Amino acid sequence: MNPAPSVILFTVFSGAGFGFLAFLGAGLVDASGWAAFGLWFLGYALAVGGLLASVFHLGNPRRSMRAFSQWRTSWLSREAWAAVATLTLLAPVALSDWMGFNWPRSWGLLAAALCLATVGTTSMIYTQLKTVPRWHHWITPVSFAVFALAGGAVLSGDGRWTAAMLVVLGIVLPALWQIGDGRFAAVGVGIGSATGLGAIGKVTVFEQPHTSPNYLMREMIYVVGRKHAARLRVLAYGLAVVAPLAVVLVLPGGPARVALAALLHLTGVLAARWLFFAQAEHVVGLYYGQR
Amino acid sequence: MTCLPAHTDKKLGLAIDLDTCVGCQACVSACKGWNDQGYGASLSDQNPYGANPSGTFLNRVHSYQVAPDEGAVQTIAFPRSCLHCDDAPCVTVCPTGASYKRAEDGIVLVNEDACIGCGLCAWACPYGARELDAAAGVMKKCTLCVDRIYNENLPEVDRVPACVRSCPTGARHFGDFADPESNVSRLSRERGGVALMPEMGTAPTNRYLPPRRKDTLAAPALAPLGDFMATGLAGWLDRILGGR
Incomplete structure (x- = not known):
């Protein structure tokens, strides 16, 4: 699949944003007054900024409000509702932290759970697609949730939470790659079943239907750049997991440590998310003899 | 709502005969020609006369070669368009309700006025x-020429999809798969019509009629030419040069 910057930025930053908002909502970040305002602002900025990035993926962004209408069947519609509901429910918690109202934290815990549910709806947009076997697996929502919580933990500045969540990510990320690599073969589709000609014999492409790439090939058959996948995985793992973990374990706590760890981590997550799209093979590629 | 209808009265679709199709691309041209001027946004082209022409088409003709375990390799022209699936994943993923399947005849359509161009339906289609039309920013797909098949302003013979009407070899058949005695149902039954990629669980309406087995020749076609005995000047040259 085409790793469009809009969807990569959307999933990475809204994921990290909602993960961070979950930590703030649950009261796991110790801050009050203007410091709390700044942290909440950062959380909202990441989540809303990510959502805004997704709008640039649309062919007709003017009509984007219509995306709220089909929550009964569409995960994209559910995501729109979940995001708005979560950001609305979090507002009184943010206000309470900022102004020191000390309103009950149970409301914040509920909103924190909704943050994770929102990330879940984002992941289901991809997980629901049978046509992309790499995504159509429970490891996809698990990895999105762990990415979000790891991002949230890193931004929270809490050393123990950061270390714990990065270790979990360190296990889930290789699992995501390992499971994903075997998915296309596991589904058992091939050019034979795509064309229905497999019963006769071995099917190969004789001639392409058009001489230069079309929308399908640009959007769903992204072969370019996959050759660097192995090296990018090492880079993504090092930046998303190992480097921020080392920073948190070695450096003393403080805003500089948070900033450095977050920068390293989010860069690594961007690389991992680029791979999530670039390495995903759509079954339509079978018709073109490409994956 | 993008819920799929529980039942459609008709199941209009195509039976495409891969035995008869010669890959002439007439259906591709006819489809683009008709759908460029009627239903919804036109099918735009980008850089049509340049080095990298690209454009929106609702029907593409591939060609494949199939090598059986025994016998000659076959070349097969393969038209590919919307199969108007019963369990169409492109419909349910749509966030705006633009994508829908008609309860009366099973045709899958896009309401372009509601389409935000997110592309998710194209991702969901196997x-x-x-x-996605690059100029209009909305999703385009086969309408089964919904503006032809019910169009009483057209002569009755033309009330079929443009691809069917234009096919010079009669490889494309249009009809109602819900009626077991319709032309397409009978064809599909008699010829062992195939549903594409059943692993995807889409329950497509369209069927592909597989190519018939080719005849096998009793003797290799070129074998008699090898027994040719040259006479006259050619025979003399043949002997001199040690051909025999």
Whole structure:
């Protein structure tokens, strides 16, 4: 699949944003007054900024409000509702932290759970697609949730939470790659079943239907750049997991440590998310003899 | 709502005969020609006369070669368009309700006025039946020429999809798969019509009629030419040069 910057930025930053908002909502970040305002602002900025990035993926962004209408069947519609509901429910918690109202934290815990549910709806947009076997697996929502919580933990500045969540990510990320690599073969589709000609014999492409790439090939058959996948995985793992973990374990706590760890981590997550799209093979590629 | 209808009264679709199709691309041209001027946004082209022409088409003709375990390799022209699936994943993923399946005849359509161009329906389709138009920013797909098949302003013979009407070899058949005695149902039954990529669980309406087995020749076609005995000047040259 085409790793469009809009969807990569959307999933990475809204994921990290909602993960961070979950930590703030649950009261796991110790801050009050203007410091709390700044942290909440950062959380909202990441989540809303990510959502805004997704709008640039649309062919007709003017009509984007219509995306709220089909929550009964569409995960994209559910995501729109979940995001708005979560950001609305979090507002009184943010206000309470900022102004020191000390309103009950149970409301914040509920909103924190909704943050994770929102990330879940984002992941289901991809997980629901049978046509992309790499995504159509429970490891996809698990990895999105762990990415979000790891991002949230890193931004929270809490050393123990950061270390714990990065270790979990360190296990889930290789699992995501390992499971994903075997998915296309596991589904058992091939050019034979795509064309229905497999019963006769071995099917190969004789001639392409058009001489230069079309929308399908640009959007769903992204072969370019996959050759660097192995090296990018090492880079993504090092930046998303190992480097921020080392920073948190070695450096003393403080805003500089948070900033450095977050920068390293989010860069690594961007690389991992680029791979999530670039390495995903759509079954339509079978018709073109490409994956 | 993008819920799929529980039942459609008709199941209009195509039976495509891969035995008869010669890959002439007439259906591709006819489809683009008709759908460029009627239903919804036109099918735009980008850089049509340049080095990298690209454009929106609702029907593409591939060609494949199939090598059986025994016998000659076959070349097969393979038209690919929307299969108007019963369990169409492109419909349910749509966030705006633009994508829908009609309860009366099973045709899958896009309400372009509600389409935000997110592309998710194209991602959900295993068959590459949907293309986002680069100029209009809305999703285009086969309408089964809904503006022809019910159009009483057209002569009755023309009330079929443009691809069917234009096919010079009669490889494309249009009809109602819900009626077991319709032309397409009978064809599909008699010829062992195939549903594409059943692993995807889409329950497509369209059927592909597989190519018939080719005849096998009793003797290799070129064998008699090898027994040719040259006479006269050619025979003399043949002997001199040690051909025999």
